[in-house]
Amino acid sequence: MKILSADYVLPISAEPITDGAVAIEGGEIIAVGKRDEIILQYPDAGHENFGKAAILPGFVNCHSHLEITASRxxxxxxxxxxxxxxxxxxxxxxxxxxAEIEAAAIAGANEGARAGVTCFGDIGRCGKAGLEALKKVGLRGVVFQETEFSPDDRTADDEIQRLADKFFELRETATDLVEVGLSPHSPYTVSQRLFEKIAEFAAMENINISIHAAESAEERALVMDDSGFFIEVYKKFGFEWNSPRCSSVEFLERTGILQTKPLLAHCVTVSDSDIELIRASGSSIAHCPKSNAKFGHGYAPFEKFLDSGIAVGLGSDSVASNNVCDLLEESRFAALAARNRPGNKRFISPKEMLETATLGGAKALRLDDRIGTLEPGKQADIAVVSLTNIAQQPVNEIHAALVFASNARDVVITLVAGEEIYRDGTFWK
Ligand SMILES: [Zn+2]
Incomplete structure (x- = not known):
């Protein structure tokens, strides 16, 4: 048993505790409270006081592509x-x-551990590279096996068979910490028929699904108007493509895949009725503000997602479109971008940002029964963030200090299921 304490403990499920502590045993959190009281309660436990620092649930990066880390x-x-x-x-x-892809994925997973990320929702063409990287570094996550480029209905029967084979093979190597899901890539690269088949398969096998959806104007032009860049490519290569002539979200609903409650990445070009469809279906959103901005795709209506009650987590997307995996920096950017979005309704608070970066991501990946908050009974997935940098002083309000004045480089230790995987520049695995 051990006790970690610091000037601030942020359970996320409750208000911050000054001079707080977390007691851990067997990979689980057993108590959270004032330092003095926790030490009295468990006098025999080892105790480490981080002083000027904050202890919070590990960050959940719910949309990444570890296997393309080398393209940063x-x-x-x-x-x-x-x-x-x-x-x-x-x-x-x-x-x-x-071998290069596998090495890159491990580097990406280490970067996450260094940044206080304890859980990834990672999408992989190879699948295996991301999964093995999470296992090697000691991280938690859901690895979504991605479809190949398959916009043609005529190849859907073969594709579903190949995908199912890959999925079962990958699932053989899943662990208590790392689960396996499926990712039909997007409405512009997966045919209607294949979406329908994946929806049936996912419902039958109870599989977590993640999809890139409503990301760009190009995607919207293709699915809505049968026009734009993708249509030229499909014609050129002889793919048979039938534009659904509706929004991406409506298309996903029509194919039955939205009923599997997928995690939708991006959701930039969504209308109010799309948001209502997402909410009503129980689907969740991976908000990737920096990736959206880097491509000039526009602003996802972040505060509308939160206000409608949809589970929203943060995603770095690949480091080729970010260029870092840093959920504190992502939080800062998300809040600033949301406040600057034309027509925005209200300010996003730093408190909401920390909730999104932790519990929101856990809900989005359907892991909130195990992670996302510091509460007795939850897994001890924890990040400790130092508050000693001059750029963080003075700490007038802890949420603001973390979101608006801290970044991944301030993380000092990262624990997953009570096990330390990173400390002060050293990776333990
Ligand atoms: Zn992506």
Missing amino acids: GALDDVEHDFRSWLLRLNDLRSAMSD
């Missing part, structure tokens, strides 16, 4: 255009060996 900064000289970026990424990815 490699695409930043492309013209300002999503199409060139996608094509270049594809070239870079095909030039990499399996």
Whole structure:
């Protein structure tokens, strides 16, 4: 048994505790409260006081692509255009060996551990690379096996078989910490028929689903108007494509996949009725504000998601479109961008941001029965953030100090299920 204490403990499920402590035993949190009281309650436990620091639930990065970590900064000289970026990424990815992809994924997982991220929702074409990286570094997560490029209804029967085989193979290697899901990539790369088949399969096997949805104007042009860049590509390569002529979210509902309560990444080009469809279906959202901004895709209506009661977590997306995995920086950017969005209704508070970066992500990945808050009975997934940097002084309000004046480099230790995986520059695994 051990006790971690600091000037601030943020349970997220309750108000911050000054001079607080968390008691941990067997991977679980057994008590959270005032330092003096916790020490009295467990006099034999080892105790470490972090002093000027904050203890909070580990960050949940609910949308990443660990396997393309090696492309960080490699695409930043492309013209300002999503199409060139996608094509270049594809070239870079095909030039990499399996071993290179696996090494990159491990580097990405380490970056997360260094940043206080304890859980990833990671999407992978290979699947295996992300899953093995999380296992190696000691992280928690859901790894979503992604579909291949498959916009043509005619190949859906073969695709579902291949995907199911990959899914079962990957699930063999799942652990208590790392689960396996599926990711039909997006409404612009997956045919209606394949979406329908994946929806049936997911319902039957009770599989977590994640989808890139309503991310760009190009996607919207394709599904709504049968126009734009993607339609040219599909014609050129002889794909048979039937535009649904509705919004991406309506399309997902029509195929039955929205009824599997997927985690939808981006949701930039969504209308109020799309948001209502997402809410009513019980689906969740991975909000990726920096990736959206880097591509110039626009602002997702973040405060509308929160106000409608949808579970919303934060996603860094790949480091090729961010360029870091830093949920404190992502939180700061999310709050600033939301306040600056034309037509925004209200200010997002730093408190809401920390909740989104922790509990919101846990709910979005359907893991909130285990993680996301510091409460007795939950897994001891914890980040300790130092508050000693001059740029954080004075700490007038702890949520503001963390969201608006801290970043991943202030994280000192990261624990998953009570086990320390990172401390002061050292990775233990
Ligand atoms: Zn993505």
